[in-house]
Amino acid sequence: MTIASIMFAGLFYLAAVLFAGGLAYRIKDYARTPAPLKIPTTPAPATNGGVVLRMAREVFFFESLFKSNLWTWGFGWLFHMGLVLVLMRHLRYFTDPVWSWVAFIQPFGIYAGLAMLLGLSGLWARRFFVDRVRYISTPSDHLMLALLIVIAASGLFMKFISHTDVIGVKNFFIGLMHFNGQPLPADVILFLHLLMVALLMIIFPFSKLLHAPGVFFWPSRNQADNSRDKRHLSAWAAQLESKK
Numbered sequence: 001m002t003i004a005s006i007m008f009a010g011l012f013y014l015a016a017v018l019f020a021g022g023l024a025y026r027i028k029d030y031a032r033t034p035a036p037l038k039i040p041t042t043p044a045p046a047t048n049g050g051v052v053l054r055m056a057r058e059v060f061f062f063e064s065l066f067k068s069n070l071w072t073w074g075f076g077w078l079f080h081m082g083l084v085l086v087l088m089r090h091l092r093y094f095t096d097p098v099w100s101w102v103a104f105i106q107p108f109g110i111y112a113g114l115a116m117l118l119g120l121s122g123l124w125a126r127r128f129f130v131d132r133v134r135y136i137s138t139p140s141d142h143l144m145l146a147l148l149i150v151i152a153a154s155g156l157f158m159k160f161i162s163h164t165d166v167i168g169v170k171n172f173f174i175g176l177m178h179f180n181g182q183p184l185p186a187d188v189i190l191f192l193h194l195l196m197v198a199l200l201m202i203i204f205p206f207s208k209l210l211h212a213p214g215v216f217f218w219p220s221r222n223q224a225d226n227s228r229d230k231r232h233l234s235a236w237a238a239q240l241e242s243k244k
């Protein structure tokens, strides 16, 4: 085991704990936050089934963004769909034997990496070239995009230009999952890729990227428009009423 392997092993254990713990904490916080008013944006579905369908359209197609800005929607959708496929493709590093559907999507995953980079570049360009967006962009907006771009670019670099020892990478991560230390291939681009991934995992629960689970707690989209049929009473208000 080299020093680098030991440091990366420690870093990934730390990142995994902060990612899972931080995410659980933040989701619990969202779930506890009161939604005292009925505020579905109309036209809105009147039934729970309709709400599920509406949320599915938001999650898979980004419906509201589509209606508000086609350019942002196009780049954003490209990036996110690419990301999902890339992450699914990466499951081969954590499963042995590799699940058949993961093996099946491998070739598509490569195009997804390119789509992801194109989407990210468009989203970043928008922060420079659209005046009103540049005005409201903070350093963290730029840093998140830069972080994701470095991850995607270093991944694609390993895929297309300077190959890394993917079997060695897999042994290292399967080893981590079984608390059995294995060496990590010594490769600068791989180190960069993994360092940025660990950083992403650590800041994820405390950054704007939290919109991923946050989308499900969007009151104007996740409420049924049934205020005339059913009284809206949140759990904490019901408790107050029962004390009267």
Ligand code: HEM
Pocket: 083, 086, 089, 090, 093, 109, 110, 112, 113, 114, 116, 148, 151, 152, 153, 154, 155, 156, 157, 158, 159, 160, 163, 164, 166, 169, 173, 193, 197
């Ligand atoms: C611990 C987690 C990760 C490991 C071990 C890992 C490892 C790798 C390796 C070894 C490659 C080169 C693939 C090849 O040569 O065939 C790669 C490619 C890539 N990685 Fe990662 N990566 C991780 C997480 C991520 C994350 C979180 C993202 C996105 C945010 C990402 C984005 C990419 C992209 C876009 C590519 C190029 C396309 C592809 O081969 O799928 N990686 N990664």
